[in-house]
Amino acid sequence: MTMTAASVGPQRYQERYPAKLEAASQARRDITLALKTWGLLHLVDAAEQIVTELVANAVEHTDAATVGVSITRTGEESARIVVTDTSRTRPTPAVPSADAEHGRGLLLVEALAHGWGSEVVHGGKRVWADLLADRER
Template identity: 50%
Template sequence: MTSTLTAPVQPETVHAIEVGVMQDRIIPEPVGPPSYRASYVTRDTAPGKARRGVVLALKTWGLEQLADTAELLVSELVTNTFVHTDSRTVGVVVTRTAETTVRIMVLDTDRAEMSVPTCPSGDEESGRGLFLVAALADRWDIERVSTGKRIWCELDTKKVQP
């Protein structure tokens, strides 16, 4: 009599929610620096899902002290994609780029010309998202990529005392 042992099947996708033909996907990175990658349908629920995913990654890495700032940053960046682009999906990547640095990237497929943010007047109700990102992040930038654009920001862990 022979017995066969099989390893448990590791799902490629940790989390998938079907929304029509589009899906939200959270995929673990198998190699490289610790990272979290997710793709969400660009709708009003995307910022909340992105916040939860980023906080989960930070807690997993023992960086809970960055959670509040990271939540605000990713919320602003994902909301901008939802409000200001025609992208059907938004990607979020959080990477531990160094022992003391976490990078948050938000990617969309919008190919429209990028404009330089202008400072809104005091009575405008919106338009402060990227100014908030600039104030809270240690570094940030917007880059054109072949598939659309990438907005990233970095938080230094060494500035925060646990």
């Protein structure tokens, strides 16, 4: 008789952080650890920048007490980052002037992610970004 392990679903990591400036660095560290554990080292640089921007936006532009962060492995070489908060206002990329010091975060997310978006959900919103290996783009 041959036995095989039952699938238990995708690999996933999630955490909630107090909505403070330190949340972005904590989330970046945790997301990096998850990707390294899964052997997805090639996604780390983009993931670090994306999660930093999305968490910083949630902290700076909402009155949420906590920010939720998750990463789910969606394929052999891909993952999805999700950041949640209690605001129902969906983010939109700004059009900053050339000398502006802020306002480029979502443009960076758009450039680094294979795709990104947001949706209003019960209790707030969810902002997601998909990461793929270069050869899958």
